[in-house]
Amino acid sequence: MISAPIAQALDFPSQRQAQRPARPxxxxxxxxQRMQRRRQADAVCPVH
Known part of the structure; x- marks a missing residue:
């Protein structure tokens, strides 16, 4: 059986990520930005 403090310690990182939505x-x-660069490269490429 997992004790409550261990369960809280395992759940703590997910709670901290939920508080900070800036990183996602x-x-x-x-x-x-990568997709825009890829589209620009495809537009410049003479094969496409």
Whole structure:
């Protein structure tokens, strides 16, 4: 059986991530920039 303090310690990182939504939004912004660069490269490429 898992004791309550251990369960709280395991659940603590997920709670801390839920309090900070800035990191996932920055991650999504980085992916959006990569997709825009890829689209620009495809538009410049003469093969496409």
């Amino acid at each position: 939004s920055a991650w999504l912004a980085r992916i959006g």
